[in-house]
Amino acid sequence: MQVAPVLSLVQRNFYALLQKDHYGLTRMIEKRAAQRYRVFKGGKITFENSRITCTVRNMSADGAAIDLDALVTLPQSFTLAIARDNFVRKCRPVWRSDRRIGLAFVQ
Template identity: 45%
Template sequence: MNEHRIAPRRRVLKAGSIAFGGGAIDCTVRNLSETGAALEVVTPLFIPDRFILVVPSDQLKRPCHVAWRKDRRIGVAFDPQA
């Protein structure tokens, strides 16, 4: 399988949250790079196409958009920071 990522990813297992509209949904960050992440959720229902990914252990708070969805996994690309 060919990898077409811009930045190398690193496998992680960290607690995170998907923040949007004043609320948040818990997630597990499964891999992380400078340009995006793969998230695991209990259910992919009700997760919007754009949200803020928060990973407290890394002091990470990044706006992102969904690049792909498959079962309980969601791949996100980080939006450029202003």
Template identity: 45%
Template sequence: MFPMADEHRIAPRRRVLKAGSISFGGGAIDCTVRNLSDTGAALEVVTPLFIPDRFKLIVPSDGINRPCHIVWRRERRMGVAFD
């Protein structure tokens, strides 16, 4: 089976539903991790306002604490790539 033409990911993402935090500047915003791979994630937030382009993603249930940057934003969702 061939990947779809619009599929640009290096690593396959798996669908998840996990609580996470977007940590920056000494504060944090709660988020929901909707999918996850070795190279990035898709996040859902209550509001995308005031979230910087670079931050640390924390997912306690998986022991993830990784710096990342936003690669796309759409309404309450955003895609990030791990640095």
């Protein structure tokens, strides 16, 4: 008798997002309101008297994902700036995975 594995809530949510297309290939279902675009840009996070450099990995109209060089505790709200694009937005962290952080832009 084979026992079915017990999946965590995170694993069940992940597998629920997988869908087979008509070629039989499995792909993720995108649930974001705005499509994100891959980028590779230098940015700066600023809050209080702190400045932290980061790498912006993807962006949309609603948010971005950034990589940090070190593990840093961020406040609930801060500013992301990309100097070469003249881009400045207030944002808040939404998720974190090691040194990558998902941001939502605050209106």
